[in-house]
Amino acid sequence: MKSEKASKLEKKLASLSAYAPLRTPVTLVSAVFVSMLISLCLANGIIPGPEIIVICFFIYSIYAARSRRFVNEWIPFVLVFLSYGSMNTLVGSLSKSVHVSQPINADLKLFGAVPTLVLQQFYRSAFLDYLSMFFYSLHFVIPVVFAFLLWKYFPKNYRGYVLAFTIGTYAALMTYLLYPVAPPWYGINAIRVLTQLDKNLGVPFYRSIFDFVGSNPFAAFPSLHAMYPWLISLYALKIGKAKALPVLIFPAGVWFSVVYLGEHYVIDIIGAVIYATLAFLVAEKLVPLIVQKRSHSLTTKESFKQFENLPS
Numbered sequence: 001m002k003s004e005k006a007s008k009l010e011k012k013l014a015s016l017s018a019y020a021p022l023r024t025p026v027t028l029v030s031a032v033f034v035s036m037l038i039s040l041c042l043a044n045g046i047i048p049g050p051e052i053i054v055i056c057f058f059i060y061s062i063y064a065a066r067s068r069r070f071v072n073e074w075i076p077f078v079l080v081f082l083s084y085g086s087m088n089t090l091v092g093s094l095s096k097s098v099h100v101s102q103p104i105n106a107d108l109k110l111f112g113a114v115p116t117l118v119l120q121q122f123y124r125s126a127f128l129d130y131l132s133m134f135f136y137s138l139h140f141v142i143p144v145v146f147a148f149l150l151w152k153y154f155p156k157n158y159r160g161y162v163l164a165f166t167i168g169t170y171a172a173l174m175t176y177l178l179y180p181v182a183p184p185w186y187g188i189n190a191i192r193v194l195t196q197l198d199k200n201l202g203v204p205f206y207r208s209i210f211d212f213v214g215s216n217p218f219a220a221f222p223s224l225h226a227m228y229p230w231l232i233s234l235y236a237l238k239i240g241k242a243k244a245l246p247v248l249i250f251p252a253g254v255w256f257s258v259v260y261l262g263e264h265y266v267i268d269i270i271g272a273v274i275y276a277t278l279a280f281l282v283a284e285k286l287v288p289l290i291v292q293k294r295s296h297s298l299t300t301k302e303s304f305k306q307f308e309n310l311p312s
Contacts, residue, residue, distance in 0.1 A: 230273050
């Protein structure tokens with residue numbers, strides 16, 4: 001007789017073979033649709049968002065016959081995107097008392113001047129404008145691409161990353177709700193360089209993004225732009241150790257950029273690093289410890305039950 005495990009494997013292979021003839025045409029049609037969608041976005045001056053990247057990865061998973069696993073394991077990202085959109089709108093509607101002077105005073109205490117103003121007044125150049133724009137734009141792509149690479153090649157680290165990403169994002173969203181903070185372009189009338197670059201390019205890339213996700217302009221502390229690169233670096237260093245050290249260029253470039261562009265104060269970056277580090281420690285240290293203790297407790301209880309059932 002065939003074992004139960006062999007029987008389940010045969011059923012799984014049969015189900016995969018049943019859908020195999022559909023996989024290629026479905027993938028092809030979906031890929032054509034997404035390509036057209038991306039082309040339309042670019043033609044109308046809109047940068048494709050993370051949700052389109054997730055769709056691209058989902059199409060890949062269909063082609064590779066991993067769609068069920070993909071859906072199950074990427075649900076947290078979908079929930080975070082939906083939560084961000086809904087809570088961001090809520091924060092913009094409910095925020096009554098916006099903290100404007102507090103981050104300014106924090107930067108003044110740290111540096112004796114506001115770094116955004118110093119950079120814009122004394123060091124601004126076309127080169128730094130476009131370099132900062134490049135690093136700033138990575139925020140909309142790299143966190144999802146990094147998640148996909150972990151999902152494909154380092155699934156155990158993927159689970160930790162998703163948990164830390166979720167904890168950090170929700171903690172930031174709650175902070176925006178309870179403690180709304182104004183960015184430099186609002187608080188000290190710093191130049192919002194990105195909108196100027198839109199005019200120079202003749203395409204409203206960032207204006208479209210701000211209109212789409214920027215319903216709340218007072219979500220400055222902590223900076224998600226600063227949080228995600230640091231979280232990615234922590235996981236890259238965990239996996240690659242010393243070989244992954246060049247990844248630190250990513251957070252350093254983003255941190256400089258968000259200050260230079262007038263989007264964040266340095267204190268927003270410090271807060272982001274703290275949030276990301278704590279989220280990483282919770283996901284990688286605290287949660288495994290709790291799971292291990294719970295597993296040990298259940299094993300001990302099971303052992304006692306078996307001992308009690310032994311014939312006397």
